[in-house]
Amino acid sequence: GQNIDQPTEMTATEGAIVQINCTYQTSGFNGLFWYQQHAGEAPTFLSYNVLDGLEEKGRFSSFLSRSKGYSYLLLKELQMKDSASYLCAPMDSNYQLIWGAGTKLIIKP
Amino acid sequence: GAVVSQHPSWVICKSGTSVKIECRSLDFQATTMFWYRQFPKQSLMLMATSNEGSKATYEQGVEKDKFLINHASLTLSTLTVTSAHPEDSSFYICSARGGQPQETQYFGPGTRLLVL
Numbered sequence: 196g197q198n199i200d201q202p203t204e205m206t207a208t209e210g211a212i213v214q215i216n217c218t219y220q221t222s223g224f225n226g227l228f229w230y231q232q233h234a235g236e237a238p239t240f241l242s243y244n245v246l247d248g249l250e251e252k253g254r255f256s257s258f259l260s261r262s263k264g265y266s267y268l269l270l271k272e273l274q275m276k277d278s279a280s281y282l283c284a285p286m287d288s289n290y291q292l293i294w295g296a297g298t299k300l301i302i303k304p
Numbered sequence: 305g306a307v308v309s310q311h312p313s314w315v316i317c318k319s320g321t322s323v324k325i326e327c328r329s330l331d332f333q334a335t336t337m338f339w340y341r342q343f344p345k346q347s348l349m350l351m352a353t354s355n356e357g358s359k360a361t362y363e364q365g366v367e368k369d370k371f372l373i374n375h376a377s378l379t380l381s382t383l384t385v386t387s388a389h390p391e392d393s394s395f396y397i398c399s400a401r402g403g404q405p406q407e408t409q410y411f412g413p414g415t416r417l418l419v420l
Contacts, residue, residue: 226407237397237411238348240306282348286407294348 197221199295201283206301207273215268215281215298223288229257229268230282232297238282241268270300278302306403307331310412317388318420325383325415327398333378334400338409339371342395354381378402388419 200218207213219227226245230238244250244259244266256269268281280297287293307330315323327337339351352368354360354375362368372384381400385392395416399409 228408230411237414240408240410243405243408290407291350291353292409294350296347 197287197293199283199285199293201281201295201298203296204299204301206303207270209273209275209302209304211273212269212271213273213300215270215283215300217266217268217283219264219266219283219285219293221285221287221293224261225286225288225290227257227259227266227286228282228284228292229255229266230284231279232282233279241281273302275302275304306408306410308334308398308400308410308412310398310415312415313413314416314418316418316420319389320387323385323388323417325385325396325398325417327381327383327400327412329379329400329402329410332400332403334381334402335378336401337375337381338399338401339373339381339383340397340399342397342414348397351383385417388417390419393417393419 198220228243229241231241232238242257244257249258254271259266280299282297284292309328311326317323337354340348342348350363351366352360352362352373354373356375356378360373375381395414397414399411401409
């Protein structure tokens with residue numbers, strides 16, 4: 196079957212760094228996406244990894260290891276507005292995104 | 305770039321009526337559009353996938369006669385909830401694929417439907 200494993204909830208302090216891990220199993224693989232979803236809003240695209248390694252985009256970085264079925268999202272210099280759910284979504288062989296419940300990130304002052 | 309709009313953002317209707325939701329890609333041509341539903345504190349649930357000019361592909365358990373999808377052009381898809389009932393109350397979100405990166409789904413802001 197296809198599944199995603201992310202922590203349900205994480206707490207971090209404003210200004211700090213947090214890493215959100217994701218392990219996945221899919222039928223085929225065509226890359227992995229990270230989305231941010233604030234409460235009551237639709238998801239917004241953060242990053243896309245299709246090859247192994249680290250992709251950096253401002254305060255956010257995403258890492259992928261295809262052989263391990265593992266990815267992480269790294270958020271630096273945390274701001275209060277980063278409080279949201281973060282969704283790890285691998286794409287399977289049919290180019291469909293597989294969605295889990297995501298990780299709810301709580302930022303404290 | 306890669307902006308998707310959705311209209312209306314809020315709908316309140318009586319049980320038994322039909323509701324149409326529009327999804328538009330504003331600055332790119334969407335080869336594929338997706339319709340999702342999300343209940344509070346739950347994950348996104350894919351309802352159907354539609355390609356321009358062809359019939360939508362519905363996920364298992366989604367009634368195609370109840371949730372009518374029309375993908376008339378490369379920038380517009382509509383979802384019509386027919387004979388809505390209170391259990392259809394949910395957050396409906398569309399996404400469109402065709403911007404950059406190529407396989408990325410860009411989401412509309414969503415439509416909250418409340419059926420009384």
